Amino acid sequence: MTDLDTTHQRAQVPDLVKIVGFLVCVELASGILQGYYTPIWKDVADHLDIRDADVNWFEAAQLIVAALVVPFLARLGDLVGHKRVLLLSTAVTALGSWILAFAPSFTTFLIGFAVQGAYVVWLPMEIAIIHRRTADSGRQSQLTRRAAGILVGALELAVIIGALTSGALVESTSMTNLLMLPAIAVTVCLVLIWVGIEDTPGVSEGGIDATGLALVTAALGLVMAGLIAIRLQGPGSLLAWGLIVLGIAAMVPFVRYEARHHDPIVDVRLFAQPGQWPVQLTAFLFGMSVLGAQIPLSTYARTDPDVAGYGLGADAGFVSTLIGVYVISLAVGAFTLPLTSRLLGARKALLGSCVLVAAGYALWLPFHDSTAQALLNMAIAGIGSGALVAALPAAAAAAAPPERTGFATGMTNATKTVGGAIASSVFAIALASTGSLEDPTEGHAPLSGYMTVWAVCAIAALAAAAALVMMPKDAAE
Secondary structure (H helix, E strand, O other): OOHHHHHHHHHHHHHHHHHHHHHHHHHHHHHHHHHHOHHHHHHHHHHHOOOHHHHHHHHHHHHHHHHHHHHHHHHHHHHHOHHHHHHHHHHHHHHHHHHHHHOOOHHHHHHHHHHHHHHHHHHHHHHHHHHHHOOOOOOHHHHHHHHHHHHHHHHHHHHHHHHHHHHHHOOOOOHHHHHHHHHHHHHHHHHHHHHHOOOOOOOOOOOOOHHHHHHHHHHHHHHHHHHHHHHHHOOOOHHHHHHHHHHHHOHHHHHHHHHHOOOOOOOHHHHOOOOOHHHHHHHHHHHHHHOOOHHHHHHHHHOOHHHHOOOOOOOHHHHHHHHHHHHHHHHHHHHOHHHHHHHHOHHHHHHHHHHHHHHHHHOOOOOOOOHHHHHHHHHHHHHHHHHHHHHHHHHHHHOOOHHHHHHHHHHHHHHHHHHHHHHHHHHHHHHOOOOOOOOOOOOOOOHHHHHHHHHHHHHHHHHHHHHHHOOOOOOOO
């Protein structure tokens, strides 16, 4: 390397720090969105005059929409530029957030919350921006992982800030004013992205694969409809299983069409590469725990053991503490990712993170009777989860060609969201054998249902570790 090259690389560092600084602000807003609503869902239900159970439809709608828009937006980022898609998704998220603030009914709020799901593409687009910005640095993968750790750490810390803020303000202001704060935060981010991030053109050619998008939408829609039908009609519903079979069958023409298409919405040929499919499969399996298991953990903690024979009998304050410990451990996992990657290598760091997630959920099976056990279990799972949230997009980018980095990083979020949506429905079915999942005072799910949740999360994480063993050793470097 010449002295000129070294000087050029050093000159890039201040610019990268500036870009990461602006993107940290975006992730702070993302964290607020992800933590702000959790403590106040019952108040939202009262505000909209709906049952507490109906709140679950908001999360389901957002997960489904998020899973479908990420491939489209990720592809669009490669075509027109990642900053432009970041701007577009932020504008859409701001629109959804403002709809929530003034929503007069369940339907309007459902639409707003679903639209708000566009924020799921933020982190993949940010990783793609950083990955491209560091292309001439000579340390592209290292700098991308380091920036990813910082961004995810900021995200998780903001989740705590969001939860504490809404919980503190809910009794002192109107619901409209309370719901305006996330909308304001996202709107500020829109301005920061506009002025702070360099606009670079896309590096890919072609167009949007509308047919592929329609096929994958049909497949996912049929599977989710089947799972919802099982929840409503029971596991003996022929309609439900028929919908699931049709959804799975619809993947066959989808894969065949995408494999032939020049510019597919989901690049199945890239997915099949040895350095890519283990990362995407890991994201899918990881989504089962990080997105699908949170409501069951919360309801288990709130269940009175004197009534149900299990549970922690915790009040809302302790549940907030449990969430706080989990989120702090996520931040620890994200912030320590550069260190563990340097010591173990990127692939082994990913594998070790999966093992931590598996261990944390497996510990719930024998140890679930005290608050100390719950805190320890979630801390272990959280450290592994935080590292995976940061590492998966970076690993996908490292294993993808330059013109497909936006797609590869975006698909880690899409596959994670699909895994979470499917697991959420499956867990609801497992817990709905008796009583109500949402309100333990109305009836209790069987302890075996919670055991199923924890076992599935642990097995999924171990399966992800097994997939990563088959990943080429230098694919994520």
